[in-house]
Amino acid sequence: MVDFDATPEGEPVLGALLSLPELMGRKKVGPAEIDTGLLTGSWRRLVLSAPHLEPGTVDWKAYTFCVLEQLHRMLRSKQVFARNSSKWGDPRAKLLTGEAWQQARPTVLASLNLPGEAGAHLAARAALLDGTYREVAARVPDNAQIVFDDDGRLHFAALEPEPEPASLLNLRAAVNAMLPRVDLPEALLEVMSWTGADQAFTSVTGGEARLKDLHVTIGGLLVAHGCNVGYTPVMGGADALKYSRLSHVDQTYLRLATYRAANAALIEHQASIPLAQAWGGGLVASVDGMRFVVPVPSVYARPNPKYFGRRGGATWLNMINDQAAGLGGKVVAGTPRDSLYVLDVLYDRDGGRRPEMIVTDTASYSDIVFGLLTLAGFAYAPQLADLPDQKMWRIDRTADYGAFQDAARGRVDLARIERHWEDILRIIGSIHTGAVRAYDVIRMLSRDGRPTPLGDAIAHYGRIAKTLHILRLADEPGYRRQIKVQANLQEGRHALARKIFHGRSGQLYQRYQDGMEDQIGALGLVLNAMVLFTTRYMDAAVTRLRADGFDVRDEDVARLSPFVRHHINVLGRYSFQLPDLPGGLRPLRDKHAADDE
Structure with missing residues (x-):
C-alpha cells in the first residue's frame, strides 16, 4: 500500500483517487459523487454526456481513467507524492x-x-x-557581426573558421607521428602506473588485502565494459584474466564510487601536465548528452525517435573542462530535457576545479x-x-x-x-x-x-x-568563439567515446540504472585514461620538438587535440604486458616515420 500525500494543488486529485473504490462496480453514480472540477477537455463529455448514460448519472469507468491521468500528471510534478520514497517523494x-x-x-x-x-x-x-x-x-554601427531585421530582431553573422597556419599543420603532423603505438590495455596499465588510479578500487567488503595483479584484472574489466565487448575477448592464460577472477573483481571492486575515485586521480594528473595547462585553466566546462540505444526492455530507457528510432534509449549527460578532462556525468532516461539535470552534474563532480563558466547546447x-x-x-x-x-x-x-x-x-x-x-x-x-x-x-x-x-x-x-x-x-566575437571551441571539445570527446564503445554496435545492454551507470562509469574512466595517455606523450613530443629547434608556437600548441586515436588500438588485440619503462615513458617515434604499425 503506497502512502500518498499531496500539496494543496494536488489534494483534489488525491481525494478523487481515494474515493474511487466507493464508485467501482456500481450501476449508477451521480454527478455529486465525483469531482467535476477534474474533468478537463474531452473528459467532461466522456464522463457526463456519453450517449449510453441514464439521466442523472455519470460514467464512473471514464472518470476512473480521468483521475488516473491527473494522478500521473501530479506525480510527475510532485504535487502528489509518496511518503518515504526517494524517487516519488x-x-x-x-x-x-x-x-x-x-x-x-x-x-x-x-x-x-x-x-x-x-x-x-x-x-x-x-x-x-x-x-x-x-x-x-x-558599438553597433562598427559591429559587422550582427544585423537587425525589419522587426528589430537580432541576427548573428556566421563565425568564420579560424585559419590553420602552416606552422600549426606542421606541428600537428609531427606530434601525431611521434606518439607511440600501443594497445588499449597497455595504455590503461601505464596510466595506472603513473597515477595510482587502480588503488581507488577497493573491496566492497572492506578488506584491505590486495589480490595479486589486481591492476591487471581491473584493466581487463575496464576494457570489457568500456569497449562493450564483455569478458571473452580479454580472458587469457594469466590467473588475473580468468573468468572466475574477472567475475569476482567485477562484483567486489567495480562500482560507481570506485570509478569516481579513480577518475579523480586521472583528473588531477591531467591538470598537472603543461600541455593541458596551455589548453585552459580548468575553469571553463561544458555539459552535453551522449545518447545510447537500449535494445533490451528497461524502465530506465525512454523512446526518442530523433535519437533512438523506434527503440528506447538513455543519455549520458557528462561534463568536460577546457583541459580535456571529463569531470563526471549522470545517466538519465532518453527523453527529458538536459536542463533538468545540468546543475546536478555540476554539483556532483568526480574531481577537478569548480568551473566558473558553463557551456551547454540549446536543449539545456x-x-x-x-x-x-x-x-x-x-x-x-x-x-x-x-x-x-x-x-x-x-x-x-x-x-x-x-x-x-x-x-x-x-x-x-x-x-x-x-x-x-x-x-x-x-x-x-x-x-x-x-x-x-x-x-x-x-x-x-x-x-x-x-x-x-x-x-x-x-x-x-x-x-x-x-x-x-x-x-x-x-x-564579443571572441566570446562566441570560446563557446564554440568548448562545444567542439565536447564533440571530440563523444567521437572518441564512440570509437571506444564499439562492441554490440555501440548499444547499451543494461536493464537497470545501476548497471547503466557502472558501465558508462567504465567508459568515462577509459576515455579519461586515453586522453591522459595522449596528453602526456603529446607534451613530451612538444618538449622534444622545441629542444630540436622545431618551429613550436604557443598559439599552435593551444590548438592541439588530445582526441586523436590513430595511435591506440581498441579493436580485438588486447595485450596486458606492460613493458619496462626505465625513463617513465615509452620512446617517442621519429616525426618522419611512416605509420606502418
Whole structure:
C-alpha cells in the first residue's frame, strides 16, 4: 500500500483517487459523487454526456481513467507524492527549513556571494544591464557581426573558421607521428602506473588485502565494459584474466564510487601536465548528452525517435573542462530535457576545479536554469539556437537602447524577485548544500510547463543574466568563439567515446540504472585514461620538438587535440604486458616515420 500525500494543488486529485473504490462496480453514480472540477477537455463529455448514460448519472469507468491521468500528471510534478520514497517523494520536504536553514544561511550566502536583502543587489544588476545595453548599442554601427531585421530582431553573422597556419599543420603532423603505438590495455596499465588510479578500487567488503595483479584484472574489466565487448575477448592464460577472477573483481571492486575515485586521480594528473595547462585553466566546462540505444526492455530507457528510432534509449549527460578532462556525468532516461539535470552534474563532480563558466547546447537552456546557475555562482553560456526568437529583456521601460530597442521587448519584474528573495535563497541554499537535487527543484518550480510564482521569480532573475549573455555574444566575437571551441571539445570527446564503445554496435545492454551507470562509469574512466595517455606523450613530443629547434608556437600548441586515436588500438588485440619503462615513458617515434604499425 503506497502512502500518498499531496500539496494543496494536488489534494483534489488525491481525494478523487481515494474515493474511487466507493464508485467501482456500481450501476449508477451521480454527478455529486465525483469531482467535476477534474474533468478537463474531452473528459467532461466522456464522463457526463456519453450517449449510453441514464439521466442523472455519470460514467464512473471514464472518470476512473480521468483521475488516473491527473494522478500521473501530479506525480510527475510532485504535487502528489509518496511518503518515504526517494524517487516519488516530496522534494519540498528536503528543502532546508526552520533552524536548519537559519544555521546554513550565513555559510550559503558567503560562499555564493549573495546578500540577505535583495534591494541593493537587484539595483546593481539593473545598473549593469542598463549600462551594458548602452555600451553595446553604441558599438553597433562598427559591429559587422550582427544585423537587425525589419522587426528589430537580432541576427548573428556566421563565425568564420579560424585559419590553420602552416606552422600549426606542421606541428600537428609531427606530434601525431611521434606518439607511440600501443594497445588499449597497455595504455590503461601505464596510466595506472603513473597515477595510482587502480588503488581507488577497493573491496566492497572492506578488506584491505590486495589480490595479486589486481591492476591487471581491473584493466581487463575496464576494457570489457568500456569497449562493450564483455569478458571473452580479454580472458587469457594469466590467473588475473580468468573468468572466475574477472567475475569476482567485477562484483567486489567495480562500482560507481570506485570509478569516481579513480577518475579523480586521472583528473588531477591531467591538470598537472603543461600541455593541458596551455589548453585552459580548468575553469571553463561544458555539459552535453551522449545518447545510447537500449535494445533490451528497461524502465530506465525512454523512446526518442530523433535519437533512438523506434527503440528506447538513455543519455549520458557528462561534463568536460577546457583541459580535456571529463569531470563526471549522470545517466538519465532518453527523453527529458538536459536542463533538468545540468546543475546536478555540476554539483556532483568526480574531481577537478569548480568551473566558473558553463557551456551547454540549446536543449539545456531555460530561464529558470539561467536563474539557478547564476545564483549558484556560474557564468552560464548556452549556445542559443534561433536567436531572433530569443526575447531580450529590460528593466527600464523608458530607456532608449538604440538598435536593441525592439529586440528588448520583455520586461524583468524586480519587485517579483524581491518578494520571493528569501525563498529563492532557501532554494539555492538547499541545492548548494546537497539537501535536495536540482532536478527535483526544477520540476517543483514548474507545473504543466508553466512556472509557479516562485519559479517565475527565479526565471525573471535568470532573464537578466540571459540578456547580458546575448549582449556579450553580440559584442564579443571572441566570446562566441570560446563557446564554440568548448562545444567542439565536447564533440571530440563523444567521437572518441564512440570509437571506444564499439562492441554490440555501440548499444547499451543494461536493464537497470545501476548497471547503466557502472558501465558508462567504465567508459568515462577509459576515455579519461586515453586522453591522459595522449596528453602526456603529446607534451613530451612538444618538449622534444622545441629542444630540436622545431618551429613550436604557443598559439599552435593551444590548438592541439588530445582526441586523436590513430595511435591506440581498441579493436580485438588486447595485450596486458606492460613493458619496462626505465625513463617513465615509452620512446617517442621519429616525426618522419611512416605509420606502418
